[in-house]
Amino acid sequence: MTAAIIDGKAIAKDIRAELKEEIEALKAAGTTPGLAVVIVGDDQASHTYVNSKEKSSKEIGIHSEVHRYPADFSEEALLQKVDELNNDDRIHGILVQLPLPKHISEDKVIDAIAPEKDVDGFHPVNVGKMAIGKDSFYSCTPYGIIKMLEKENISLEGKHVVVIGRSNIVGKPAALLSLMNNATVTITHSQTKDLPSITRQADVIIAAVGIANYVTADHIKPGAVVIDVGINRNEDGKLCGDVDFESAKEKAGAITPVPGGVGPMTITMLLYNTVKSAKAFAAK
Numbered sequence: 120m121t122a123a124i125i126d127g128k129a130i131a132k133d134i135r136a137e138l139k140e141e142i143e144a145l146k147a148a149g150t151t152p153g154l155a156v157v158i159v160g161d162d163q164a165s166h167t168y169v170n171s172k173e174k175s176s177k178e179i180g181i182h183s184e185v186h187r188y189p190a191d192f193s194e195e196a197l198l199q200k201v202d203e204l205n206n207d208d209r210i211h212g213i214l215v216q217l218p219l220p221k222h223i224s225e226d227k228v229i230d231a232i233a234p235e236k237d238v239d240g241f242h243p244v245n246v247g248k249m250a251i252g253k254d255s256f257y258s259c260t261p262y263g264i265i266k267m268l269e270k271e272n273i274s275l276e277g278k279h280v281v282v283i284g285r286s287n288i289v290g291k292p293a294a295l296l297s298l299m300n301n302a303t304v305t306i307t308h309s310q311t312k313d314l315p316s317i318t319r320q321a322d323v324i325i326a327a328v329g330i331a332n333y334v335t336a337d338h339i340k341p342g343a344v345v346i347d348v349g350i351n352r353n354e355d356g357k358l359c360g361d362v363d364f365e366s367a368k369e370k371a372g373a374i375t376p377v378p379g380g381v382g383p384m385t386i387t388m389l390l391y392n393t394v395k396s397a398k399a400f401a402a403k
């Protein structure tokens with residue numbers, strides 16, 4: 120059996136087209152959604168992502184600004200910038216690109232973002248609301264996975280979702296959002312014993328380990344849905360996921376590629392959250 124390939128890029132394109140229309144309506148009613156991205160340091164990959172976020176925002180009519188600072192920018196100055204954006208009426212979404220240089224506390228910076236502008240869904244208020252099943256800004260990568268499954272008509276109801284990874288940004292929120300969609304959820308991680316025996320029970324595997332080609336056909340129940348969150352570079356410098364795509368696609372029922380799977384959905388949900396925030400501000 121060869122798996123159906125879930126085309127994240129195409130799904131992202133559809134959602135962005137819907138957002139573009141919403142933005143036009145919002146603009147006609149006097150509100151232009153605004154997104155501010157803050158990046159500190161000169162990590163090349165981070166700059167590439169941020170440029171891509173800026174381009175995607177502009178394409179659908181979001182006012183986008185990027186604030187770039189050198190690696191030695193102080194924590195105090197960054198907190199001050201966040202405060203300024205919190206109070207800027209043109210800005211409905213604030214994203215501080217992670218990771219930050221070591222001398223800056225990521226927790227402090229995330230805590231400083233106004234929860235109602237935290238379109239990344241990283242602020243404890245938004246994470247807490249999600250954990251108790253309330254509406255909030257959900258973290259873009261796991262939310263993108265949920266939307267992608269929705270668009271593919273893959274219901275999570277009563278399904279066994281096995282998440283590999285327990286990060287605050289992907290693993291934990293992916294588990295919570297799956298639970299919210301009535302899945303039975305198992306979270307596995309680096310201390311889990313005999314991982315393949317657990318992932319082989321999964322109807323849906325969400326792989327967020329951060330190790331190239333870690334999940335192989337041996338981890339997969341025939342016909343299972345495999346979602347690959349990884350973004351790694353292999354020996355040849357080529358982009359690859361946490362899933363060994365070539366072997367996995369012979370066993371899975373459906374699978375996301377890297378690139379072109381979860382990544383484009385992550386950016387799309389950032390745009391989605393920004394529009395959602397602008398709508399909430401407009402309603403006030």
Ligand SMILES: Nc1nc(=O)c2c([nH]1)NC[C@@H]1CN(c3ccc(C(=O)N[C@@H](CCC(=O)O)C(=O)O)cc3)C=[N+]21
Nearest residue numbers: 168214215216217218239378379380381382383385386
């Ligand atoms: N505050 C914050 N929020 C984030 O959401 C955030 C962050 N920090 N730091 C870094 C990670 C990473 N991330 C990606 C988003 C899109 C792609 C993406 O679009 N990837 C394309 C390919 C990109 C390429 O070709 O390099 C794809 O998978 O098809 C990848 C990675 C957001 N992150």
